[in-house]
Amino acid sequence: MPDPYINAVAQLDSVKKYIDAPGNLFDQLKTPEHIIRKSISVQMDNGSKKTFVAFRLQHNSARGPYKGGIRFHPQVNEAEMKALSMLMTWKCAVVDIPFGGGKGGIVVDPKSLSEKELERLSRSYMKTFAPYFGAWKDIPAPDVNTNAQIMAWMLDEYIKIQNSKFKIQDDESPYAVLTGKPVELGGSQGREEATGFGGAIVLEQIAKKLKLKRQYTTVAIQGFGNVGYWFAYFADQAGFKVVAASDSKGAIFVPKGMNPELTLAGKKEQGTIAGNYCVGSVCDVKLGKTLAEEDLLQLKVDILVPAALEGSIHKGNAGKVQARTVIEMANAPVTPEADVVLQKKGVLIVPDILSNAGGVTTSYFEWSQNLSGASWKKEVVLQKLREVMETSFDAVWSVSKENNIDLRSAAYVLAVRRVLDAMRLRGTQ
Ligand code: GLU
Numbered sequence: 001m002p003d004p005y006i007n008a009v010a011q012l013d014s015v016k017k018y019i020d021a022p023g024n025l026f027d028q029l030k031t032p033e034h035i036i037r038k039s040i041s042v043q044m045d046n047g048s049k050k051t052f053v054a055f056r057l058q059h060n061s062a063r064g065p066y067k068g069g070i071r072f073h074p075q076v077n078e079a080e081m082k083a084l085s086m087l088m089t090w091k092c093a094v095v096d097i098p099f100g101g102g103k104g105g106i107v108v109d110p111k112s113l114s115e116k117e118l119e120r121l122s123r124s125y126m127k128t129f130a131p132y133f134g135a136w137k138d139i140p141a142p143d144v145n146t147n148a149q150i151m152a153w154m155l156d157e158y159i160k161i162q163n164s165k166f167k168i169q170d171d172e173s174p175y176a177v178l179t180g181k182p183v184e185l186g187g188s189q190g191r192e193e194a195t196g197f198g199g200a201i202v203l204e205q206i207a208k209k210l211k212l213k214r215q216y217t218t219v220a221i222q223g224f225g226n227v228g229y230w231f232a233y234f235a236d237q238a239g240f241k242v243v244a245a246s247d248s249k250g251a252i253f254v255p256k257g258m259n260p261e262l263t264l265a266g267k268k269e270q271g272t273i274a275g276n277y278c279v280g281s282v283c284d285v286k287l288g289k290t291l292a293e294e295d296l297l298q299l300k301v302d303i304l305v306p307a308a309l310e311g312s313i314h315k316g317n318a319g320k321v322q323a324r325t326v327i328e329m330a331n332a333p334v335t336p337e338a339d340v341v342l343q344k345k346g347v348l349i350v351p352d353i354l355s356n357a358g359g360v361t362t363s364y365f366e367w368s369q370n371l372s373g374a375s376w377k378k379e380v381v382l383q384k385l386r387e388v389m390e391t392s393f394d395a396v397w398s399v400s401k402e403n404n405i406d407l408r409s410a411a412y413v414l415a416v417r418r419v420l421d422a423m424r425l426r427g428t429q
Contacts, residue, residue: 004083004310007336012086015412018403021420029089029419032082034058036132040106040124045114052106052121056129057085058138059101062422065136066102067092067360069143069180070125072150073309076105080310084331088360091353093415095392097364102138104129110145122150126157133158135176135371141363142180144309147226148192151181176370179363188366190381191359196230197382198358199329201389202350203235203303206325209397210348218301220244220323222251222293223308224267227329227356231305232260240303244296248308251291253299297321306333313338321347328352343406351408353415354396361388 009030016026036056044050055078058066068088081103089101106125110118132138142151159174181187190197207214217240221228224247232242241257247267252258297304297317304323306312310332313321318338325348328334332352334342342349365381368374376384400410 003079004332005079005086007332008083008086010336011408011412012416015409015416018405018409018413019416019420021424025420025423026416028423029060029086029416032057032059032085033061034132035078035082036129037078038128040121040128042117042121042124044117052108054104054106054125054128055081056104056132056138056140057081057102058132059085059103060089060419061100062419062426063089063093063100064098065100065134066138067097067099067141067363068102068104069141070104070106070146070150071143072106072108072110072121072145074107074109075309076107081105084310087331087353089419090412090415091357091360093418094353094396094411095357095361095388096418097361097388099139099360099364102140103143104140105143118150119153122146122153123157126154127161130158130161133177135172135367139176139363139367140178141360142226144225148180148182148187151178151187152185154178155181155185173370176367179366180359181366186366186370188362188369188381189376189378190385191362191366192226193230193233194362194381194385195227195329195356195359196232197234198361198385198389199227199231199305199307199327199355200234200238201358201386202327202355202393203231203240204238205390205393205397206303206327206348206350207240210325212302214239215241217241217303218243219303219305220296220299220301221305221307221329222246222296222312222333223306223330224263225307227359228305228307229260229264231307231329232258232263236260243301244291244299246291246293246296246308248293251293251296253289253291253296299323303327306330308333311335313342315341318342319345321345324348326350327355329356331356339408349406349408351411354392354407354411357392358385358389361385 039051040054041049041051085101085103092099175186219240219242224245236242244253298320300322304326307329313334315337318341327350396411399414400407
């Protein structure tokens with residue numbers, strides 16, 4: 001697979017001609033402000049110690065503290081972290097929330113760990129990286145294979161460190177240092193479903209622009225984790241026809257339209273590891289017919305939603321995509337080569353930095369509630385999120401029409417201009 005960081009820089013360079021900025025300022029955007037790489041040591045259940053490589057990348061803080069998730073995945077590496085932290089800078093700018101971009105990760109297959117090991121790993125990460133985090137410095141959140149429980153362990157660890165002799169911050173609520181927490185620990189109502197909900201709002205906007213009738217609009221979703229599931233749920237609620245879904249073990253195709261809740265129940269029935277990870281596969285659900293995961297990408301549907309990992313639509317399979325619209329719910333699921341192939345075929349691509357920004361936007365709501373001591377009802381959170389997603393969608397659509405460019409380039413132009421404006425105003429001395 002091509003280097004994701006090289007891809008991210010190439011994408012940035014491709015919009016340079018639409019941006020009025022001194023070259024040196026523009027070039028600063030290519031390099032993360034901080035790369036923090038550490039080895040963390042964890043006690044395993046059998047008494048042995050294991051060492052893991054862990055990262056926090058802080059890309060740009062011109063518009064506010066760094067913001068971005070922490071992922072646990074065997075393929076985590078520095079190039080990926082550099083690319084994803086840069087994407088977070090653009091994402092926060094597209095939806096106009098006052099954060100910069102960051103990303104963290106541990107090179108680990110969390111499904112191979114017991115719950116206790118997972119807890120010790122999460123705590124050890126926070127122990128090591130706590131000095132870099134803070135409500136006004138850098139605010140982590142869940143990402144691939146991490147969730148509210150993991151945030152709770154990390155919060156607890158942060159509080160312990162804050163109270164210990166190694167005091168990190170004075171007068172600062174530790175609750176505003178992480179988002180995506182359980183509601184019982186200062187998490188926001190609606191945060192869990194936020195990314196999928198935001199994506200469904202984008203789907204509604206696309207249907208309006210393309211004049212698609214919801215009940216005839218077919219949707220296939222690759223990836224049935226938190227993001228894929230909630231996208232399916234809200235798309236179904238809004239009257240769209242979700243006909244296919246997949247996870248890493250396989251896919252199902254239900255031409256009449258599936259019930260996302262039943263599909264999830266079926267997946268869960270297969271059992272869980274450590275109470276945190278589903279090991280079942282949506283392909284085991286006794287509905288419709290099963291497909292290979294790769295075949296889902298080639299279904300003749302109206303909307304294809306990659307909601308798994310980066311690079312799932314690449315030059316090897318892009319030619320076979322039959323959908324007319326792709327809504328990117330994973331981060332960077334379409335490689336630049338695949339993007340070219342899809343565009344040549346006339347496929348409309350809604351970029352990740354717009355369509356999956358509902359998660360970080362609701363993280364911003366969570367952080368705001370934590371800092372002000374407020375607690376908003378779920379309907380309030382989702383209504384505010386709807387407004388942000390609709391406004392951002394319209395802004396990106398307008399830039400695209402004004403400049404006659406695709407939606408990804410338009411989202412980049414909007415975001416990069418906002419970040420550069422902040423840098424310019426702050427001065428260069
Ligand atoms: N991991 C999510 C993302 O990639 C959310 C980040 C956050 O809430 O800070 O957008």
